[in-house]
Amino acid sequence: MNIRVASAFVALALLAGPKITAEQATFSSRTVAVRVDVLATDNGKPVGGLTADDFELLDDNVPQQIEALNAGDLPVNAVIALDVSASTEGQAMADLVDAGDALIRALKPEERASLTTFSEVVVPRVPLTTDHALVRNALSHVGAGGLTAIIDGVFTAMMTAQSEDGRPLVVVFTDGLDTISWMRDADLLNATKRASAVIYTVATGPARQWQFLKDLATATGGRAIALGSAKNLQAEFLRILTEFRSRYVLSFSPKGVSDTGYHQLTVRSKKRGVVVTARPGYTAGAVRVP
Amino acid sequence: MLLSYLYRAGRGVAVAAALVALADTSVGAQTLKNNSPVAALQKWVAQIDAHDPGEMDAPVIADAGLKPIDRGLLVGIAAPFVAYLRVFDGTNEIPKVRLSPLEKALVKELAARVTGKRTFSEWLHRAVMFETDVAILAPEVTADAMRDAKGTGLAEAVHADDGELGARNLLNWHFQLARELVDQRATAVSDVFAASWYHTVALYQLDLMLLGEMAPHLQRADQLFPSDARIQFDLACLSDAMGSARVQAVMVGGYSGNSTAFRPNVPGETNAERRASAQFAQTLQLDSSFAEPRVRLARLMEKNGKPQDALSLLADASRLTMSPELEYISHLIAARASGAVGKFAEGRAHVKAALALFPSAQAPLVALTQLSLESGDMEGAVSAASQLRLNPERDERNDPWWIYFQATWLNNRKLLDDLRDQVRR
Numbered sequence: 096m097n098i099r100v101a102s103a104f105v106a107l108a109l110l111a112g113p114k115i116t117a118e119q120a121t122f123s124s125r126t127v128a129v130r131v132d133v134l135a136t137d138n139g140k141p142v143g144g145l146t147a148d149d150f151e152l153l154d155d156n157v158p159q160q161i162e163a164l165n166a167g168d169l170p171v172n173a174v175i176a177l178d179v180s181a182s183t184e185g186q187a188m189a190d191l192v193d194a195g196d197a198l199i200r201a202l203k204p205e206e207r208a209s210l211t212t213f214s215e216v217v218v219p220r221v222p223l224t225t226d227h228a229l230v231r232n233a234l235s236h237v238g239a240g241g242l243t244a245i246i247d248g249v250f251t252a253m254m255t256a257q258s259e260d261g262r263p264l265v266v267v268f269t270d271g272l273d274t275i276s277w278m279r280d281a282d283l284l285n286a287t288k289r290a291s292a293v294i295y296t297v298a299t300g301p302a303r304q305w306q307f308l309k310d311l312a313t314a315t316g317g318r319a320i321a322l323g324s325a326k327n328l329q330a331e332f333l334r335i336l337t338e339f340r341s342r343y344v345l346s347f348s349p350k351g352v353s354d355t356g357y358h359q360l361t362v363r364s365k366k367r368g369v370v371v372t373a374r375p376g377y378t379a380g381a382v383r384v385p
Numbered sequence: 386m387l388l389s390y391l392y393r394a395g396r397g398v399a400v401a402a403a404l405v406a407l408a409d410t411s412v413g414a415q416t417l418k419n420n421s422p423v424a425a426l427q428k429w430v431a432q433i434d435a436h437d438p439g440e441m442d443a444p445v446i447a448d449a450g451l452k453p454i455d456r457g458l459l460v461g462i463a464a465p466f467v468a469y470l471r472v473f474d475g476t477n478e479i480p481k482v483r484l485s486p487l488e489k490a491l492v493k494e495l496a497a498r499v500t501g502k503r504t505f506s507e508w509l510h511r512a513v514m515f516e517t518d519v520a521i522l523a524p525e526v527t528a529d530a531m532r533d534a535k536g537t538g539l540a541e542a543v544h545a546d547d548g549e550l551g552a553r554n555l556l557n558w559h560f561q562l563a564r565e566l567v568d569q570r571a572t573a574v575s576d577v578f579a580a581s582w583y584h585t586v587a588l589y590q591l592d593l594m595l596l597g598e599m600a601p602h603l604q605r606a607d608q609l610f611p612s613d614a615r616i617q618f619d620l621a622c623l624s625d626a627m628g629s630a631r632v633q634a635v636m637v638g639g640y641s642g643n644s645t646a647f648r649p650n651v652p653g654e655t656n657a658e659r660r661a662s663a664q665f666a667q668t669l670q671l672d673s674s675f676a677e678p679r680v681r682l683a684r685l686m687e688k689n690g691k692p693q694d695a696l697s698l699l700a701d702a703s704r705l706t707m708s709p710e711l712e713y714i715s716h717l718i719a720a721r722a723s724g725a726v727g728k729f730a731e732g733r734a735h736v737k738a739a740l741a742l743f744p745s746a747q748a749p750l751v752a753l754t755q756l757s758l759e760s761g762d763m764e765g766a767v768s769a770a771s772q773l774r775l776n777p778e779r780d781e782r783n784d785p786w787w788i789y790f791q792a793t794w795l796n797n798r799k800l801l802d803d804l805r806d807q808v809r810r
Contacts, residue, residue, distance in 0.1 A: 215784075215787050216747065216782055217747060217751070217773055218773065218774070219770065219771065219773050219774045220774070222771065222774070242631070242787075247747070247748075247751050250751065250754065250755070250770075251751070251754070251770045251773055254754055254758075254766055254767050254769075254770035254771075255767075255770060255771070257763060257766075257767055258767045258771065271634075272630070272634035273630050273634070274630050274631040274634055275630070275631065275786075275787055276630070276751075277717070277747070277748035277751045277752060277786055278751055278755060279688075282755060285759075286755065286758055289758050289759075289761075289763070290758075290763075301634070
């Protein structure tokens with residue numbers, strides 16, 4: 096049975112706890128369900144055909160009942176977030192456009208695509224749409240220049256991915272390090288705990304050394320990929336989509352745990368040799384007043 | 386004597402040009418070649434005289450294009466020349482200099498000529514602004530001319546972009562010479578021009594993120610003007626910029642894999658910010674009516690887990706005079722700090738105020754998205770993020786946050802023009 100989860104983690108906001116101000120309560124609502132996007136692999140290869148019974152899920156160490164498992168039957172909301180700072184000018188930009196274009200073409204008609212570019216300027220160019228031609232057209236008009244606001248760019252892309260029902264996927268490409276964002280790396284890592292998007296980061300150049308990209312991927316249950324150049328980007332983007340489609344979405348209604356704050360998630364497979372990758376936790380409710 | 390004759394004949398560019406031209410046919414030319422230190426000095430003095438402050442004119446190009454060997458000649462003789470200027474100014478005994486009798490006579494004559502036209506201070510300030518213009522207006526010419534000067538003992542700066550190390554350049558020796566000229570003033574400490582010059586050039590270097598240039602510049606300024614709030618503020622801005630993502634990225638990305646000889650002299654983020662905080666606080670002790678250090682200190686406090694203290698500083702700052710850019714930054718920091726203490730409505734009000742000042746800015750929309758998300762309002766967050774799509778194209782966006790560490794709004798160009806006006810008179 097499919098559980099419809101209203102725009103991802105919106106549903107996670109809670110009734111005000113003892114330390115929450117009245118103002119925060121305005122934005123609270125009941126926890127309906129939590130969705131966890133997981134990747135099950137055996138020797139690095141995705142494992143198909145698993146059922147809810149093959150997984151064990153703990154919320155703050157409290158075992159939870161998996162109410163639904165979706166395997167590839169939820170449409171993908173794919174947001175491509177591209178670094179278009181000055182360093183991507185030339186061949187790298189051509190490779191970027193080709194890779195993005197290939198990913199969009201590989202989407203099913205009912206799946207949505209969106210494009211966000213960032214230099215110091217973050218531009219959510221096209222909202223999530225099934226009009227793939229529109230996104231491809233926007234992609235073909237992208238130019239390079241400026242500094243790099245990766246954190247603001249990924250944050251914006253993540254919010255775009257949450258804007259429609261579906262499975263939010265953010266594919267980020269960068270060749271540099273953040274030099275100008277308003278948000279800080281810790282801010283974005285915190286924000287990922289309130290969203291359900293899975294983020295895959297693809298890095299070339301100095302960005303390959305950047306621990307933050309690995310932390311970001313880990314925090315969302317995604318993967319960080321380091322490449323020597325943008326030359327093989329197209330193949331990498333397609334691999335990401337294939338891998339994402341092989342994942343499972345587990346849904347559960349938290350029971351026996353707090354309504355607010357950070358929840359640690361543990362997802363394991365009961366099948367021997369199967370390794371599960373998932374986000375390590377989520378935050379429910381408004382921020383508590385210190 | 387050649388110099389005496391010319392001194393009587395006239396002044397300015399014509400004099401200097403004649404000096405060089407006549408040198409080949411005079412008796413003195415046997416020892417005074419075009420490539421002698423005195424000839425280098427004569428050319429330089431003529432260039433200073435002929436230069437129109439702020440203009441990229443022939444004297445600027447000529448001085449900027451000096452090769453390492455010519456630079457050596459000039460720098461070597463500039464010191465005895467200035468010592469003689471001080472003799473004519475009455476502030477120095479006749480110096481003991483290692484020059485030939487002919488050179489000594491020529492230098493002395495040149496000094497007499499210069500001080501006959503302007504006071505020592507006036508000439509010195511003019512020379513300082515000439516060297517400043519050379520450093521500012523023609524840095525590429527200097528870099529090109531000094532390309533083969535490695536190993537001359539001049540310090541290097543590393544250029545980095547997006548964490549990627551690019552070129553290595555020698556520090557621009559014209560800034561250094563300008564500093565040495567300013568310092569020649571015996572009463573530099575009480576010299577209003579000198580303090581303003583150090584501050585103005587520091588702001589210019591900050592604006593272009595020439596932090597490698599800025600460090601030795603401010604080190605000297607701090608020795609001369611430890612009680613000048615502007616200099617302490619500049620020092621704090623340098624530390625603040627060192628802690629910025631743009632600079633720290635060098636240590637994360639570009640430095641990795643390079644040889645240790647390539648290591649940029651960059652403190653870690655925590656150390657840089659700690660130093661900046663102390664220096665901003667010191668600035669406020671020297672001048673409590675200075676709004677900008679208050680706002681900048683507040684940003685560091687908020688970043689380092691003291692949002693309540695930051696809000697208190699920002700409230701104080703709001704009662705002082707602020708530029709629109711500073712007020713905008715102040716609202717952004719207040720929005721973040723308000724969010725950190727759970728005051729989301731106040732945070733949103735600050736975002737609104739920031740947007741009112743700079744409607745096409747990006748950071749307030751990012752801040753609003755973040756505030757909404759933190760307050761549990763996913764729909765509000767998605768909506769705020771989507772507003773970025775409505776922002777104008779890149780060239781039309783105006784976000785002071787992007788130039789925060791350069792402090793461009795402090796208008797170093799205007800301050801430079803003011804200094805130029807002073808030497809024009």
